Structure formats: structure tokens, C-alpha cells
Amino acid sequence: xxxxxxxxxYKVAKRGQDVALRCxxxxxxxxxxxxxxxxxxxxxxxxxFQNEAQLDKSGLPxxxxxxxxxxxxxxxxxxxxxxxxxxxxxLCASSLEEAGTTDTQYFGPGTRLTVL
Amino acid sequence: xQKVTQAQTEISVVEKEDVTLDCxxxxxxxxxxxxxxxxxxxxxxxxxxxxNSFDEQNEISGRYSWNFQKSTxxxxxxxxxxxxxxxxxxxxxxxxxxxxxxxxxxxxxSLIVHP
Numbered sequence: 619x620x621x622x623x624x625x626x627x628y629k630v631a632k633r634g635q636d637v638a639l640r641c642x643x644x645x646x647x648x649x650x651x652x653x654x655x656x657x658x659x660x661x662x663x664x665x666x667f668q669n670e671a672q673l674d675k676s677g678l679p680x681x682x683x684x685x686x687x688x689x690x691x692x693x694x695x696x697x698x699x700x701x702x703x704x705x706x707x708x709l710c711a712s713s714l715e716e717a718g719t720t721d722t723q724y725f726g727p728g729t730r731l732t733v734l
Numbered sequence: 735x736q737k738v739t740q741a742q743t744e745i746s747v748v749e750k751e752d753v754t755l756d757c758x759x760x761x762x763x764x765x766x767x768x769x770x771x772x773x774x775x776x777x778x779x780x781x782x783x784x785x786n787s788f789d790e791q792n793e794i795s796g797r798y799s800w801n802f803q804k805s806t807x808x809x810x811x812x813x814x815x816x817x818x819x820x821x822x823x824x825x826x827x828x829x830x831x832x833x834x835x836x837x838x839x840x841x842x843x844s845l846i847v848h849p
Contacts, residue, residue: 621778660738660825660839661779674836707777722769723837725779 620644622726624710630732631700639695639729643712650693651723652685653709661709667693668716700733707731736761738828740840747816748848755811755843757826763787766830768802768809773823773842782824785809816847 623642631637643650649668653661654677663677669690678685682701687693697704707728715721737760747753759768770782783793785802793800797814813820823842 658841660827660841661837662839663836666836677836709779711779722781722784724781725771727776727778730777 622710622712622724624708624726624729626729627727628730628732630734632734633700633702635700636696636698637700637731639697639708639731641693641695641710641712641726643691643693643710644714644724645691647712647714647724648716649713649721649723650687651711651713652693652695653711654679655707655709655728657706664695664708697731700731702733705731705733736828736830736838738826738838738840740824740826740843742843743841744844744846746846746848749818750815752812752814753816753845753847755813755824755826755845757809757811757840759807759809759826759828761828761830763830766828769827769829769837770800770809770811771825771827773825775822779825782811813845816845818847818849821845821847 625640651666652664654664655661665675665685667687670687682698684696707730709725709728711723711725713721713723739758766787768785771779772782773779783800790802799812801810823844825842826840827837829837
């Protein structure tokens with residue numbers, strides 16, 4: 619399809635494991651965003667990229683969280699030494715224009731991470 | 735600081751009823767944008783509407799309508815003649831320059847439409 623895709627859709631990890639979550643944005647979209655959505659809450663901003671440059675990572679909750687977008691297309695969110703509080707849905711969104719504008723963001727279906 | 739309040743946690747209606755979802759926002763910026771997204775059980779947020787702070791005209795799109803009132807800092811969303819397929823969580827979001835254009839989402843309102 620032509621939308622944002624994310625994989626895996628579901629991930630179960632044991633506490634202490636590392637996980638990697640993938641996002642494929644809409645082709646040609648310049649900006650890419652990651653959000654964390656806890657149960658019953660709205661999405662909370664984690665980080666965003668403009669092409670391959672990570673322009674803001676102020677929302678990353680700890681240094682265990684790391685994101686990259688090396689070629690300005692696919693992005694990976696990595697969580698090291700997962701903790702139970704990391705359990706959430708991780709949403710990816712992309713937009714056509716440069717970050718810092720109010721261009722509409724289009725969201726993927728999310729990855730539901732459960733840390734046991 | 736930016737804030738979006740969706741005071742209604744859950745609304746339950748019977749099909750064909752009209753329903754209004756409330757959104758109240760706070761920002762010090764004079765230029766800002768407001769959005770509504772729908773999140774069905776599949777999890778993907780679906781874009782519904784975007785409105786900038788200089789355009790207070792109400793908008794209607796089929797069964798959906800939006801009432802933007804700067805005087806009360808509200809951007810409410812009405813579904814007319816609700817249908818079961820409208821069941822979802824609806825989020826209001828605020829973007830502004832003071833927030834570095836990082837969106838602030840409300841906590842969402844869960845709408846359940848019963849047949």
C-alpha cells in the first residue's frame with residue numbers, strides 16, 4: 619500500500635532484551651516522527667527526522683532509546699535493556715514537508731510492545 | 735506551554751444519534767493549528783481535519799462538522815446520525831510555533847456507537 623507501514627505489529631520482550639522497531643514512511647516524505655502511546659493516553663512525541671537528520675530527540679525518555687534514519691527513508695527505533703515501563707504502542711508518522719511546519723502527519727498502525 | 739484537554743473519556747450513543755466531542759486547548763501563540771484524528775481498533779491514526787488559528791469558519795464534511803471558537807479556545811467535533819463504524823478513539827491535537835511544531839495530543843475520547 620501507499621501508507622506508512624510498521625513492523626512488527628506486535629512484539630513481546632523479556633525485561634532486559636533489546637528491541638528494534640521499523641518504520642517505512644510514505645515514499646517521498648521528508649519528515650518522520652516517532653511517538654509513544656501508553657494505554658488510554660494520547661501519543662507522546664519521542665523524536666523526529668528531516669531526511670536523515672535527527673532534528674529533535676527531546677522526547678526520548680532515556681538513553682536506552684535510540685532512533686536512526688540513515689538514508690532518509692526507513693527508520694528504526696531501538697530500545698536497549700527494555701523495562702516494563704517501556705510497554706506501549708510505538709507510532710510512526712511521516713509528512714511531506716520539512717519538520718517545523720504544520721504539514722499533516724500520516725500515521726502507521728503502530729507496534730505494540732509488551733515487556734514481561 | 736501547550737495543553738489539549740478532552741474532558742470526555744468515553745461516550746456511548748445509539749446509532750443515528752448526534753454526538754459532539756469536546757476539545758479545549760491552551761497556547762500562548764497567535765499562530766497555531768488544530769487537528770482531529772480518529773483511531774479505530776486497528777490502531778492507525780486517521781487524519782480528519784486541520785484548521786489554522788486564523789480561520790474560524792466552521793466546516794462540514796458529510797456527517798462530520800467542526801466548530802472552532804477562539805473566544806473559548808475550543809475546537810469541537812460533531813458527528814451527525816452516528817453509525818457503528820464511527821466507533822473509535824478520537825484525538826484532538828495542537829501544533830504551534832511555541833511548541834516547536836511538535837504536536838500536543840489530548841488524551842482522546844472513546845466513542846462507542848451501539849446498533
